[in-house]
Each structure stands twice: as C-alpha cells, then as structure tokens.
Amino acid sequence: MALSSEHLDAYMVTWKLEREFGGMTTVCTQRAGLFAQRYGRAFVVTFSRSPEQPQIVAELVDKGKLSDKVQVLNLYLELAENSMPGQDKVPERAFEPQVADLMLEDTVTYPEAPQSIFSQSFTGGPDGSTSQTKFLRKDGSVFLTDTKFLDERGKNRRILEVMATDSKVIARFNSAPALYRYWLGTFTDHENSMVIVDSKYTASMLGRWETTKVPKLYAFHSIHISKGESLLTGELSEAHAPIIEQRNLWDGFVFLTQAQRDAYVRRFGDADTSFVIPNPIKANTLTDSSIKRESNHLIAAGSLTVNKNVAASIQVIAELVRRGHQPVLHVVGQGAQREKLEALCQELQLEEHVIFHGYSNELPAHFAHCTAQLFTSTNEGQALVLLEAQQQGCVPVSFDINFGPSDSIRDGVNGFLVAPGDIQAMADKAEALMTDPQLAATMSEQCREFAHHYASRDLIARWEETMNIAAKLKALGSRKEVPEFTARIASVSFLDDDGLELRVQPSVKMPEGTSFELVVLDRETQDEIQVYSSSGYENENAVFTLDADMVRGAVGRNEPTDLYLRCQLGQSVKHKRIGVKNSRILPYFTSHNNLSFKPEK
Known part of the structure; x- marks a missing residue:
C-alpha cells in the first residue's frame, strides 16, 4: 500500500486534550498541524468523557496551540452526533447485573446546551458494587450505556452497549478497550490512512486492535526502561512494559532518537519495524525586540515531577550563590513537586534567587530573557524543551542522560553536557556563560542556527516513508515472535x-x-x-x-x-x-x- 501524495488521512491517537498540556500532547498537536498543512486536514483522536472538548479545541486554536485545519474526534461526542456502523451480529450478554434499582448519583450537561444532559451516573447494590453511566444525545436519547457489576462468583464484569437513535442496541462489548478498538476501525482502517498512537496509556489498550489496511504505529515519547536499569537486561518501565510485551501485535515502533532505537533493537530485535523520527518543533521567532537577556538569569522549564529533577537545578543555584554570584532561576512549569521545591528553596535560603512562575503560555519570552537553561531530568525520550530554548538563543546546560540531550547538544558548541548528577560541573558551565559575554553570545547564535535547521526538516516525509515500510511488512503477513522462556x-x-x-x-x-x-x-x-x-x-x-x-x-x-x-x-x-x-x-x-x-x- 503506497501512500498517495495527493490525499492522506493522518490520525494522531491520544487519550485527551486539555487546556494546558505537556510535551507529549504538544508533539501530537504539532505533528497533526504539519499533516494538515500538507494535506488540508488531519485528525486528533481522543477517548476522554468530558463534553467540554469543543470549547477546549476552540481555545487551543485561538491560542495558536492547535491548527484550525485539525479535526478533533472524541469517542463520546462522535457517538452522540454520528451513527457508528453496528456489528454484523450483536453478541448476547454473557452475564446480567443482579441489581435493577439504581440511584442517580451525578449528572453532567453539555456546556453549550446546559438544558441537555450529557451523562448520568447511577449506583446500587451492596457497597455500590453495581454502577451504570448513561450517555445521552442532546435530544435526550441514550447512545451508550456502561454498566459495571459483580457476577455470581464475585468477579468484575462490564457491559458497554451502543444504541441507535431508535434505542436499538447496535453493538455490545465486554470491555472499554474493545469498544475503542472497534470504533477506531470504523473510520481509520482504509488505504491512504496512517495511525500514530502517542499516549502510552491508550496504546496499552490498543495492542489487540487488528487492522487490515492501515498499519498502526506507537511513538515512544520517553525512555522504555525503569530509572537506573540496564538497557539490555533491566526492568521495563511500568507504562511501556505491556506495550513492548505485545510488540508482535504492532506494525512498528517509532523512537525519537537513534540511541534509543539502537538500545531497543539490541535487546528485542525488530530492526525492520523500528524507526527513528524526532519530534517536530514550530519555527518560533519572537517579534518582541524589547526583551533583554540577563546574564545572571537562568531557567528550568518543564513539569515539576520527580523525573524532571528540578531540585538539582536549585542546588546549582545554591552553589553559584556560594561562589559569590547573584543568579536568578526562573522555574516555569507546574506539578506535584512544587511545594517540595519551594520548601527546598527556603531551606537553602534561596527565596530571592528562585522564582516560580507556574504554567506559562509565554515560554519563548522566558527563554529569550535567560542566558542559560538548566536541564536536570533523570531520563528522557527526546527533550523538546531543549530545542525550544535553543530557538530563542538560550544555551542549555544539561545532564548527559538517556536519550535526548546528546541529540540536540554538541558539547561546547550549542550547549554543554555534564555527567548526570554532577552539580559542580553544571555550576561551572553556568558560571562560564554568566561571566563570559563573548562565550554566551557565540553559543547563543549557534543555538539559534541549530534550531532553525532542525525546524526546517521535512518530518512528514519521514513519517510517510515509515508508514510505507510498515504497510509493506504488514502485507507480508504476521510477524514471528520468540516465545517467553527461562x-x-x-x-x-x-x-x-x-x-x-x-x-x-x-x-x-x-x-x-x-x-x-x-x-x-x-x-x-x-x-x-x-x-x-x-x-x-x-x-x-x-x-x-x-x-x-x-x-x-x-x-x-x-x-x-x-x-x-x-x-x-x-x-x-x-x-x-x-x-x-x-x-x-x-x-x-x-x-x-x-x-x-x-x-x-
């Protein structure tokens, strides 16, 4: 199946779209925008139950975070507005809930039509062991029921039933993933179609999705092994383990860096169906010339999670203060670690040296204001935020971790790489940039040049090539797999x-x-x-x-x-x-x- 240059339906599959999101969703939406730019349209597919998606999409388009040519397809809203092709033969119920009288617990309405009910949640039975959610069209008819209950042996059971407008059941499933797989297949499984699954949570439910024409690819956005484990023999990350264990059910895995792809192939094989396509990044040149770069201002940008390890950036600031400097660290991002990080600043008496901005839509301006970026993550798939900093001439100083930094940083040219956890070495490099204006200016310009060339690459052509290869391999038949053994x-x-x-x-x-x-x-x-x-x-x-x-x-x-x-x-x-x-x-x-x-x- 060769992909046509005239027409292509590209589907980016993730779990949900929110008003604020991190790197993985950013990549998903930007990639969709590139496909839409080339082919006139592209799709982002979601499965969350929120009826707010139309309002969220409109806001993202207004903010420039989503192309207006990208169509967002949500399972529940699509079932509410469009009839899904029914199953050829609707299977009978294998089990029946024992509780019939359910009490209404919660009601959700359509934001744009508050008088119309979107969903109703009911519970009943001992300890609320039986629950049911009904999803309704704006005209009040039910399009989906999702019932969870215990059978006679106390085992968890689930029944999902899709209804036509006349209330006739047109499809029945015993699990939500089965519904997801069936629905996806009704509109994606055709020629000149590509499916890229971005969310690892969603991918864990789509391994058993069997397609006939469209190859399905999973895009790795983060490292596939647990922190500190051996690449060859170490324990797989909890989220990626079920995906890799079902690798023979996928048509291809796409990695962000050659190093991660090599590590995966060395351990699992599958060289023919393992690919490398880096993340896209939008060309983003600030027009505000009034922003002044401050030599002693540094930045740590990203979600405030354990993996991002912003505490190490704060320790670098403490070391620079100890050396007699007056650095200012701008922490841009939000997350569960914020209170602990603020407490660390108080403990180290750095309140005047660290500013917490929370989530910001003005990240390019923050990068343009700062001389250096401190990147202290413990592991990454590819650190897009490094390229975003380089675009604005902000020089990254990064721990040399698996797998992303060394792909974006030429040590001493457009950034610095130091050994993971080496606070002193990172402080040395930051100090050099703060105190040597010529060095900072030279590296800043080299950062801009590197990011410009990166943003200009034709990544869509690489995706098309990857899909063509995966489609040809798919047509050859099922993949052979070494069974599990000791x-x-x-x-x-x-x-x-x-x-x-x-x-x-x-x-x-x-x-x-x-x-x-x-x-x-x-x-x-x-x-x-x-x-x-x-x-x-x-x-x-x-x-x-x-x-x-x-x-x-x-x-x-x-x-x-x-x-x-x-x-x-x-x-x-x-x-x-x-x-x-x-x-x-x-x-x-x-x-x-x-x-x-x-x-x-």
Whole structure:
C-alpha cells in the first residue's frame, strides 16, 4: 500500500486534550498541524468523557496551540452526533447485573446546551458494587450505556452497549478497550490512512486492535526502561512494559532518537519495524525586540515531577550563590513537586534567587530573557524543551542522560553536557556563560542556527516513508515472535583442550528457525564481553562449544561476568539469564578445585 501524495488521512491517537498540556500532547498537536498543512486536514483522536472538548479545541486554536485545519474526534461526542456502523451480529450478554434499582448519583450537561444532559451516573447494590453511566444525545436519547457489576462468583464484569437513535442496541462489548478498538476501525482502517498512537496509556489498550489496511504505529515519547536499569537486561518501565510485551501485535515502533532505537533493537530485535523520527518543533521567532537577556538569569522549564529533577537545578543555584554570584532561576512549569521545591528553596535560603512562575503560555519570552537553561531530568525520550530554548538563543546546560540531550547538544558548541548528577560541573558551565559575554553570545547564535535547521526538516516525509515500510511488512503477513522462556544449564562437559561444552535448555520449545547465542555481560556495566554462537541444537538444548581461549575471553577483568541465552527469530530477540535446576544439593568447586557438597540450610 503506497501512500498517495495527493490525499492522506493522518490520525494522531491520544487519550485527551486539555487546556494546558505537556510535551507529549504538544508533539501530537504539532505533528497533526504539519499533516494538515500538507494535506488540508488531519485528525486528533481522543477517548476522554468530558463534553467540554469543543470549547477546549476552540481555545487551543485561538491560542495558536492547535491548527484550525485539525479535526478533533472524541469517542463520546462522535457517538452522540454520528451513527457508528453496528456489528454484523450483536453478541448476547454473557452475564446480567443482579441489581435493577439504581440511584442517580451525578449528572453532567453539555456546556453549550446546559438544558441537555450529557451523562448520568447511577449506583446500587451492596457497597455500590453495581454502577451504570448513561450517555445521552442532546435530544435526550441514550447512545451508550456502561454498566459495571459483580457476577455470581464475585468477579468484575462490564457491559458497554451502543444504541441507535431508535434505542436499538447496535453493538455490545465486554470491555472499554474493545469498544475503542472497534470504533477506531470504523473510520481509520482504509488505504491512504496512517495511525500514530502517542499516549502510552491508550496504546496499552490498543495492542489487540487488528487492522487490515492501515498499519498502526506507537511513538515512544520517553525512555522504555525503569530509572537506573540496564538497557539490555533491566526492568521495563511500568507504562511501556505491556506495550513492548505485545510488540508482535504492532506494525512498528517509532523512537525519537537513534540511541534509543539502537538500545531497543539490541535487546528485542525488530530492526525492520523500528524507526527513528524526532519530534517536530514550530519555527518560533519572537517579534518582541524589547526583551533583554540577563546574564545572571537562568531557567528550568518543564513539569515539576520527580523525573524532571528540578531540585538539582536549585542546588546549582545554591552553589553559584556560594561562589559569590547573584543568579536568578526562573522555574516555569507546574506539578506535584512544587511545594517540595519551594520548601527546598527556603531551606537553602534561596527565596530571592528562585522564582516560580507556574504554567506559562509565554515560554519563548522566558527563554529569550535567560542566558542559560538548566536541564536536570533523570531520563528522557527526546527533550523538546531543549530545542525550544535553543530557538530563542538560550544555551542549555544539561545532564548527559538517556536519550535526548546528546541529540540536540554538541558539547561546547550549542550547549554543554555534564555527567548526570554532577552539580559542580553544571555550576561551572553556568558560571562560564554568566561571566563570559563573548562565550554566551557565540553559543547563543549557534543555538539559534541549530534550531532553525532542525525546524526546517521535512518530518512528514519521514513519517510517510515509515508508514510505507510498515504497510509493506504488514502485507507480508504476521510477524514471528520468540516465545517467553527461562533458560537453565542442562549439562557442562569438560573438553580435552581445557574448553567447555555447555548445553542450555530453554523452558519452552523454540520455533523452527530460532538462532541461539551465549552472551557474556560484565556484571557491573552490563557491557557485552563476548558473544558465542551455538554450535548446534539437540534434544531442545542449545549447544555451545568453547575452546580454552574462548573461555578465557569470557572472564571479566575487574567484575564477574554473567551468562545469558539470546534467542532470535527473524527480527524478534529475547535475552534470559542462564540459571541451574532449582536444587539445594548441587555440587560446587572449592578454592583448591576440588568437588564438594554444602549441607542444606
């Protein structure tokens, strides 16, 4: 399915649009605007239950945060105004709620028509165990009921029923995600269509969405592993784990940086269906020439969350004050950490040096006013706020974290990169910019030049290319996947040349065509020390024959090494640590190379 240059329906799928939103939604709306600019229209798809969306959309358009060519489609408002194609055969109810008499608890009206009810919420039964929400059209007819209850065994059940204007049930589902998937398919699954899912919360419910024509892509906006974990073997982030576990159900994953894509492919494979497309950024040149840049003014911009780590920026200010400077830090953003950050300023006696602005629509003006941006996040997918600062000539000083800063900053040219958590080094770079006007001016101009070239890139063409590749792969059929497994040593044989033969047994039978590798990792750094290909696969055991030199090569210099079994099938890859049978009487070798048994404890 080749995409037409004359017509394309581009759908950006997220959970909701609000009057104020962060980086992920900003990217979603800006990307939709670029598609609309090229094709005359584009769509943002949402699932929130708020009837305020038309008013929110109008406000966003007025503020320039959403193109007026972008159409916002909300599940509930679309069902209220347009008839959804019904199921060919509406399934019967598998369970019936036991409570019939429900009490009205809450009513929501349409903002533009307060006399018309949008939804009514009811509860009943022991401890309110049964609940029902009815959604109504402006004419008073019900278009959707959502009922939650306990069955006879006490298990949670749910029934969602979509009604036509004559009150006839035209579709029935046992979960909200099933409704979401069906509704999406009714208008997106056609040729010359692309679907990009931005919200990880929404993506977790769309893995099982089966499309016939349109490939579905998920865009990673943040790091996919938990904080501080190894890229190769560490625990996946809680939000991304269910998405990655269902990766064979997606037609492609899109990463913001090459570094994150490489880390993902190294661990999971799927090279053919893993892509890199950075975030868009609007060309944004301030016309207010009266804004004066202050040499001692710095900025920390972003949501005030634990991950953004603004406390580190405040500690940098404390260090600069200790050195005899008079810095002013502008904290622009809102979030749950604000009270703690204000308390930290009081503790460090920095009330006169730190200004909390809260959320602001004037972020470009703040950047234009400040000499440097302090970026202290603990992890990122891509830090769009770095580029927004560079656009205004504000020089970023950033922790060199996974994955975004090094893609936007050439150290010493258009910003500075310092080791994560190094407050002294960050203070050194900020001090240099504050005290050396020539350095600050030169780097400021280089920031503007870099951001200009970035904003001028044709990212829509890259999305079109990605969708074409994903569509072709989709047409070839289902993707092969390495099943989940554990790995243990089946046997160890000592060879005549002081080598070893290891037989490793996966816990499940591997599909035909699976290849096996023995991967040796440095325990501390998790770097690959050696990789050995299997010499055979016998009786469902992967066989590895290692001569003496190969064995010596597997020994780490400073730290112990750990063994993993890597299985690959096509583009699918899984790694598992190799263990032994769960037994408390296994032998071991003493320091004198003698064989012994330890007593059970």
